[in-house]
Amino acid sequence: MVTDGPGVFRLINMNSVTKTYQGKNGPFNAVDKVSLKVEENEIFGLIGESGAGKSTLLRFINALESPTEGYVSVDDTDVFNLSRKQLRQHQKGIGMIFQQFNLLNNKSVRENIQLPLELHKYEKPLTVEEVLAFVGLPDKADNYPSQLSGGEKQRVGIARALITRPKILLCDEPTSALDESTTEEIVDVLKRAHEAFDMTILVVTHELNVIKRMCRRCAVLEKGRLIDIIDIAPKTRKQSYKSYHDRVLKVLKNG
Template identity: 55%
Template sequence: MITFEQVTKSYTHHGTIITALDKVDLQIQEHELFGVIGESGSGKSTLLRMINTLEQPSQGVVKVAGTDLLQLSEAEKRRSRKQIGMIFQQFNLLHNQTVSENVGLPLRLNKTYEQQQVQEVLKFVRLSDKAEHYPSQLSGGEKQRVGIARALITQPKILLCDEPTSALDGQNAYDIMELLRKINQTFGTTMVIVSHELSLIKQLCDRTAILEKGKVVETMTISKDNQQQQFGSYYERVRESLG
């Protein structure tokens, strides 16, 4: 579904070359819950932005459904992004618009607005009773569910989740994790979940890559039956890198 082939991304900052990603190889399967874990500055967000074509590799190839994203025209990139939803750490809601208006924004931008779609997705994320509320009237967990509903409204094939629970407390974080799992099970949505939280990755993902200083140092399958054993070989290294 999503393939990184020897992907490198470098920037120049004040005359110094900074390598955000360094020869990354990844294969993410269709319908998979795939985690990417690493400390701040490890390249996680850059990796996500490669998938929705907001960043381009300096070297290497990124493919989605077999298509080399570098070969797409700007119009084709825009169409590709419509198949990819994005969930943000800080929700990114418009505070002067209601929940319903926030969720329907992508449809209005695409000139395909249907109120029934908005109502259905709000029901799915259990926010039907909050449709006319404003973000300031919501809890953190409710704000993230609005963000998820907005990402779902275009029925994306891929959902990119950038630290989706790190701004939330324990119960709200758990509720969001369960909602993401429900989305994957109901719609078969392929998810790439970036986080520095081991607990989220262990409980939610099928496989995970550890990213350190732009390099994938390990990719592995997560056993839901024996998570501690699976993570035991490298847990100390990850914990140290995350401080």
């Protein structure tokens, strides 16, 4: 176990990970020798412009992408040294939400949320009703995704991730397809989830406000390289507006 003094447990450990693609002008590194440690129970941000390699880095953790070089461990498990069955067990404990929500459109909200439970046996999963109530959609169980707004779809995505009580939640641009006030709602749901269900959250985004509101630490990536790890100043409680109209007035009129 990798520990740094009492009480600090390094849950995710990346050591000099590199992902090389063969491009037209020779090989290039989408991720370039990045080393990173994420502590248990923190909300950690990965920020950078598009193409900076942040989504690729996030996907190393649940092996959706594999590095060309380097080492990734989660909970002392070497992620890229597992049999297929062990890898599935590893992925079982990690939830993920996506920019485009990735709900199955031919399944109802209920069926979508139950999907992870159909794939594996979980010891103490939540129920569909519990997670739907938690994300604030208690009456949408029998709807289909096509009947939901973007923000509602992402709430279902979060509910689907939470039902298994994952120890790690990966968020890939969770609010980038959403407008500003919906973004705030989703950020709130994620923060509440962090408080309620003891877990580590990693957030990839290019939206600095999302990072500022959620994270205590974040890594800055540029062209595949890790530029800096920032300790984020304690948040100043952002004013919430009654309506979209109020916000427009505030921003456009009072600058």
